[in-house]
Amino acid sequence: MDIPYTVKTRPDTGVNNAKLGIWLFLASEVMLFGGLFSAYIFLRVGAPVWPGPLLDHVYTHASEVLNVPLATINTMVLIGSSVTIVMAWASLAMGDFKKYKMYMLITILCGFAFLVIKYFEYSDKFSHGYFPEESTFLAIYFVLTGLHMIHVIGGIIVNLYFWGPGAKMWDTDPDRFKHRIEIAGLYWHFVDIVWIFLFPTIYLL
Amino acid sequence: MTHGIEPESGGMAVNEGHEASEDHHHEEASFWRKYIFSTDHKVIGLQYGFTALLFLLFGFSLMILMRWQLAYPGEPIPFIGWLFSDETAPGGVMLPEFYNQLGAMHGTIMVFLGVVPLAVGAFGNYIVPLQIGAPDMAFPKLNMASYWVFAVGGLIMLASFMVPAGAAKAGWTSYPPLSNIETMGQTMWLFGMVFLITSSLLGAVNFLVTIIQLRAEGMTYFRMPFFTWTQLVTALLLLLAFPPLEAAGILQLSDRLLDTSFFMPSGLVISGEVLDISGGGSPLLWQHLFWFLAHPEVYVLILPAMGIVTEIIANNTRKPIWGLKLLIYSIIFLGFMSFIVWAHHMFITGMGTSLSTFFQITTMIISIPSVIVLSGLFLTLWGASIRFTTPMMFALAFLPMFGLGGLTGLPLGLAPTDIPLHDTLYVIGHFHYVVAPGTIFALFAGIYYWYPKVTGRKMNDTLGKIHFWGSFIAMNGIFFPMFFQGLAGVSRRLYDGGASYDFAEGVIHFNEFMSISAFILLAFQVPFIINFFMSIKKGKKVDSNPWEATTLEWTATTSPPLGHGNFEEVPSVYRGPYEYSVPGADSDFSPQNQP
Numbered sequence: 001m002d003i004p005y006t007v008k009t010r011p012d013t014g015v016n017n018a019k020l021g022i023w024l025f026l027a028s029e030v031m032l033f034g035g036l037f038s039a040y041i042f043l044r045v046g047a048p049v050w051p052g053p054l055l056d057h058v059y060t061h062a063s064e065v066l067n068v069p070l071a072t073i074n075t076m077v078l079i080g081s082s083v084t085i086v087m088a089w090a091s092l093a094m095g096d097f098k099k100y101k102m103y104m105l106i107t108i109l110c111g112f113a114f115l116v117i118k119y120f121e122y123s124d125k126f127s128h129g130y131f132p133e134e135s136t137f138l139a140i141y142f143v144l145t146g147l148h149m150i151h152v153i154g155g156i157i158v159n160l161y162f163w164g165p166g167a168k169m170w171d172t173d174p175d176r177f178k179h180r181i182e183i184a185g186l187y188w189h190f191v192d193i194v195w196i197f198l199f200p201t202i203y204l205l
Numbered sequence: 206m207t208h209g210i211e212p213e214s215g216g217m218a219v220n221e222g223h224e225a226s227e228d229h230h231h232e233e234a235s236f237w238r239k240y241i242f243s244t245d246h247k248v249i250g251l252q253y254g255f256t257a258l259l260f261l262l263f264g265f266s267l268m269i270l271m272r273w274q275l276a277y278p279g280e281p282i283p284f285i286g287w288l289f290s291d292e293t294a295p296g297g298v299m300l301p302e303f304y305n306q307l308g309a310m311h312g313t314i315m316v317f318l319g320v321v322p323l324a325v326g327a328f329g330n331y332i333v334p335l336q337i338g339a340p341d342m343a344f345p346k347l348n349m350a351s352y353w354v355f356a357v358g359g360l361i362m363l364a365s366f367m368v369p370a371g372a373a374k375a376g377w378t379s380y381p382p383l384s385n386i387e388t389m390g391q392t393m394w395l396f397g398m399v400f401l402i403t404s405s406l407l408g409a410v411n412f413l414v415t416i417i418q419l420r421a422e423g424m425t426y427f428r429m430p431f432f433t434w435t436q437l438v439t440a441l442l443l444l445l446a447f448p449p450l451e452a453a454g455i456l457q458l459s460d461r462l463l464d465t466s467f468f469m470p471s472g473l474v475i476s477g478e479v480l481d482i483s484g485g486g487s488p489l490l491w492q493h494l495f496w497f498l499a500h501p502e503v504y505v506l507i508l509p510a511m512g513i514v515t516e517i518i519a520n521n522t523r524k525p526i527w528g529l530k531l532l533i534y535s536i537i538f539l540g541f542m543s544f545i546v547w548a549h550h551m552f553i554t555g556m557g558t559s560l561s562t563f564f565q566i567t568t569m570i571i572s573i574p575s576v577i578v579l580s581g582l583f584l585t586l587w588g589a590s591i592r593f594t595t596p597m598m599f600a601l602a603f604l605p606m607f608g609l610g611g612l613t614g615l616p617l618g619l620a621p622t623d624i625p626l627h628d629t630l631y632v633i634g635h636f637h638y639v640v641a642p643g644t645i646f647a648l649f650a651g652i653y654y655w656y657p658k659v660t661g662r663k664m665n666d667t668l669g670k671i672h673f674w675g676s677f678i679a680m681n682g683i684f685f686p687m688f689f690q691g692l693a694g695v696s697r698r699l700y701d702g703g704a705s706y707d708f709a710e711g712v713i714h715f716n717e718f719m720s721i722s723a724f725i726l727l728a729f730q731v732p733f734i735i736n737f738f739m740s741i742k743k744g745k746k747v748d749s750n751p752w753e754a755t756t757l758e759w760t761a762t763t764s765p766p767l768g769h770g771n772f773e774e775v776p777s778v779y780r781g782p783y784e785y786s787v788p789g790a791d792s793d794f795s796p797q798n799q800p
Contacts, residue, residue: 003341005418017343017418024410028444035452035494039467042490052485132463136485139465143455 007176022183026190029151033194036147040140040201051137055129062203065130066141067121071203074117075195081110082192085159085185092178097170100181104163107188111156118149141202148198151191158184242353244345247766249352250331251659256356257323261645262730263363264314267307269727274299275702276720293371301700305374306390308698310362312377313394316502317401318359320640323648324509325405325443326355329412329436332655335758336433338421338778338798340770343414351407358400365393378495381468381488385460386475395458402451405443412440421757423778427530428797430756430782434533435512438540439505446501446544453494460486467491489554496547504543506640507607508536510647511578514600517654518582519783520754521597522589523793526783528581535574535581542571552620553627561620568618575611579604594752595669599650602677603643610638613688628698631691634684642680649676649733657751661764662744668736675729682722686715753794756782760796 005016013020044050051059059065088103125131125138132142162177162184169177243249273282279298282289286297293303334342342348365372370388373379384391416437420429429437456467464482468491471484519526526532548556548564582604591597613635616622626632649672656664691697694708702716703709750759758766761776776798784795 003339003343003345003419010418013417015418017414020418021344021410021414024413024444025406028406028409028448031445032448032452035449035497036455038449039452039456039490039494042493043467043486046487047485132459132465133483135483136466139459139463139467139483142463143459143465147455 007173007179016179018179018183019186022186026186029190029194033144033147033197036140036144037197037201040144043136043140047136052135054135054138062137062205065137066203067124068203070117070121071199074114075199077110077113077117078192078195081107081114082189084110085181085188089178089181089185092170092174092181097167100170101163101167104159104181108156108159108163111152111159114152115149115156118145144198144202148191148194151194155184155188155191158187242349244341244349245769246330246334246342246345246348247659247771249348250327250329252352253322253326253330253355254328256359257319257327260314260359261319261323264311264319265727265730267311267314269723270299271304271307271311272720272723274304274700276717278701278704302374303371304700306366306372309373309376309379309394310366313362313373315640316377316506317398318362320506320644320648321405321502322355324506324513324644325412325436325439326352326408328432328509328513328648328651328655329408329439331659332758333412333433333436334415334419335658335762335766335771336430336756337416337419337424338757338761338772338776339415339419340772340775342411343418344411347407347411351404351411354400354407355404358397358404361393361397361400365390365397368393378499379457379491380495381457381460381491382470382473382475384457384491385468392458392461395454395461398454399451399458402447402454405447409440409443409447412436413444416440421776421778424757424797425778427533428778428781430512431515431526431529431532432509432512435508435515435536438536439508441540442501442505442508442543446498446505449494450498453491453498456494457491489551489556492551492554493548496550497544500547500550501540501543503636503639504539506644507575508539510603510607510644511536513647513651513654514603515582516754516756517596517600517650518585519785520654520752521592521594521600522585523592523785524585524589524783525781525785526581527584527587528577529781529783532578532581535577539571539574539578542567542574546571549618549623552623558620565619569615572611572615572618579608579611594653595664595666595673596650596654598670598673599646599653602673603646603650606638606642606646606680607644610635610640610643613638625694626691628696629691630687630695630697633697634687634691637684637687641684642677646676649673652737654752655758656740656744657747658758658764658766660741660744661746662740663747663751664740664744665736668732672729672733672736675732676726679722679726679729683719683726686712686719690715753792755784755794755796757797761798 003017004010006018007016009016015023049058049060051062051065053059054065084103084106088100088107091097091099091103130138132139162181166180167177169180240248243252270282273280281297282294282299283297286294289295289297289299289303292300293306294300330342330348334340362372368389370390372390373384373387373394375384375387375391379391379394416429416433456465459465460467460469466482466484466486468488469480469482469484469486470488473480473482473484515526515532546564546567548560549568552561552564586601591601613631617626617632617635653664653669656662690703690709690712693712695703695706695712699706699709703713747764749762749764751764752759754760757776757778762772767773777800778797779800780795780797782797784790784797786793787795
């Protein structure tokens with residue numbers, strides 16, 4: 001006996017299994033990042049100055065320590081990739097597989113671009129001797145952005161799979177494939193939204 | 206609330222799928238696919254069950270060693286003392302460091318590797334799809350992954366005994382700064398926890414989707430058996446409460462491996478030296494994040510137990526559950542409230558009286574739904590002609606034992622009475638009454654009750670009753686004196702059982718009695734183990750519904766259930782879960798799938 005509602009929508013709940021599953025997963029992810037954001041607030045409220053002392057200098061604004069222009073570019077890159085993954089899904093909905101491939105590729109490249117920019121940002125910090133053990137501000141900065149980066153990498157792997165070998169499903173079960181892209185998209189939007197909260201909280205406030 | 210799906214919409218699709226896939230699934234799967242890397246929820250449930258029972262026995266053995274030390278401090282452990290190395294117990298005499306390892310790992314193993322995997326992973330996995338008429342869990346591969354991730358987490362925890370300086374010693378709560386300056390075992394503990402959290406996250410998503418999406422035709426929310434309801438609420442708690450602990454675990458790992466100071470305040474002095482750290486962190490942060498998980502975790506431990514007991518009480522009183530709808534609303538309310546009571550574990554941290562006030566009020570409120578559930582079950586007994594089967598004995602014992610555990614919790618929920626009782630043996634007595642003769646008795650009840658479903662044979666009743674009475678008396682022998690010791694002010698963390706502690710003088714003589722009770726408890730698990738294995742081959746053969754129950758797992762499939770897909774044909778549901786002794790009905794039970 002096969003499991004019902006893997007593709008079809010259950011009439012009384014209005015969703016299929018995977019869509020409900022991803023929303024529940026994202027709810028738990030909200031609690032994970034929520035826990036870390038709470039930790040950030042807790043530490044910041046308890047600190048006399050924020051970001052505070054760092055290598056013989058006391059900073060009063062996060063933007064003096066972190067690179068705001070690079071992070072702004074990264075925000076644009078991620079928002080752009082959120083748009084293109086919707087376009088990828090919409091292309092499938094219209095039956096245009098070629099366009100899907102193109103938009104998905106752009107999404108993946110945006111993901112890589114984000115990582116490259118992040119690499120420059122991190123290596124600049126390390127070269128100044130800004131390591132996580134130097135201050136609580138840097139510690140929470142590295143943990144939050146690092147965990148977010150792991151989520152970006154996870155998303156890239158999933159998207160690469162659906163762009164490459166996973167795309168074969170389009171020929172055998174197009175409806176299910178479309179659902180999968182929608183779900184990958186929901187996850188990618190979540191990664192984007194986390195960054196949209198992260199960026200002002202850590203870099204600007 | 207949503208109503209069950211209409212006959213023409215969902216049921217048909219299922220039947221079509223059933224026929225189409227018939228030919229693929231009938232060839233014999235290999236041993237590995239069938240028993241080791243199975244995606245069948247029943248096999249995975251059994252895997253969870255066996256693993257969890259082994260961990261329960263292991264966790265209990267750790268406590269047996271500790272109880273020896275408490276009763277006879279400084280005397281070598283008899284019979285097996287020679288097994289221990291010089292770092293743990295030279296000449297069989299336990300070192301304080303080893304005692305601390307045993308304490309921390311007993312808590313961790315019992316909670317995260319014993320009770321929860323048995324209550325949720327085993328019973329939930331095996332029973333829930335059968336009770337709602339589903340062919341399997343919604344995501345079978347995820348289900349398999351969740352078991353194996355759990356197994357890896359468990360192995361890491363076990364392996365941590367082997368690393369230099371042994372396993373974690375900072376208690377199951379791992380409070381910093383102690384846990385931050387701990388030896389390597391603590392890092393292993395954190396890695397193990399990350400695996401266990403991931404496993405329970407996968408499981409929680411799976412349970413929620415299964416219960417919401419795969420209910421059979423006619424199985425509305427309010428026709429779901431109470432056990433499935435408890436699993437639904439439990440899954441929601443696991444889904445939303447565990448991530449903050451994962452966050453806390455990440456921060457502690459970072460403190461330990463990257464030398465950050467999330468939990469280390471500035472100017473911390475250890476062994477007379479100021480630590481070379483950046484500081485600026487707070488040990489309280491860990492406590493908040495930890496208890497944000499660990500209080501809902503208490504309900505993760507107790508809710509499935511309430512579910513099991515409810516099934517058994519309805520079945521053996523041959524009556525509907527008193528106020529079933531009220532019970533369901535109560536556990537939903539309980540689930541939500543459990544997220545805003547966590548800081549009642551932290552009254553002595555000096556977090557401030559206004560916060561204390563808030564958490565005292567929420568704590569008093571959360572006791573109400575538990576009382577409603579317990580009252581509903583007690584009232585169900587009223588006027589019933591009770592069948593005293595082995596599962597029913599355990600279920601009946603659950604009620605007063607859990608009641609005692611709950612009531613002794615009230616003084617701990619109010620700051621003025623908690624402050625003197627905090628960290629005394631009173632606390633240990635309180636939560637062990639909830640979890641040991643409470644939850645673990647319910648789990649035993651569940652094993653005796655559903656054993657015929659899994660094997661097609663009943664367990665032996667005489668051995669079962671010996672197991673019950675022995676365990677019941679011995680458990681009270683262990684835990685009841687803890688209240689006296691705790692009220693006298695004896696700390697829960699004394700390696701010598703209080704010998705060097707003035708407060709303990711009048712109550713220290715209980716230690717030997719409690720320890721002997723613990724050894725007796727161990728001895729009375731032998732009939733259970735014999736019964737458990739012997740009945741697989743020698744138990745009395747039974748038909749598909751030996752207890753004459755009403756729920757789908759008994760009425761719609763064979764015992765043991767059919768392999769792939771559970772049911773010959775998809776069941777339809779026409780009535781509520783506990784329609785026993787319906788006036789005018791042919792028999793004293795009306796199955797849910799009887800039109």
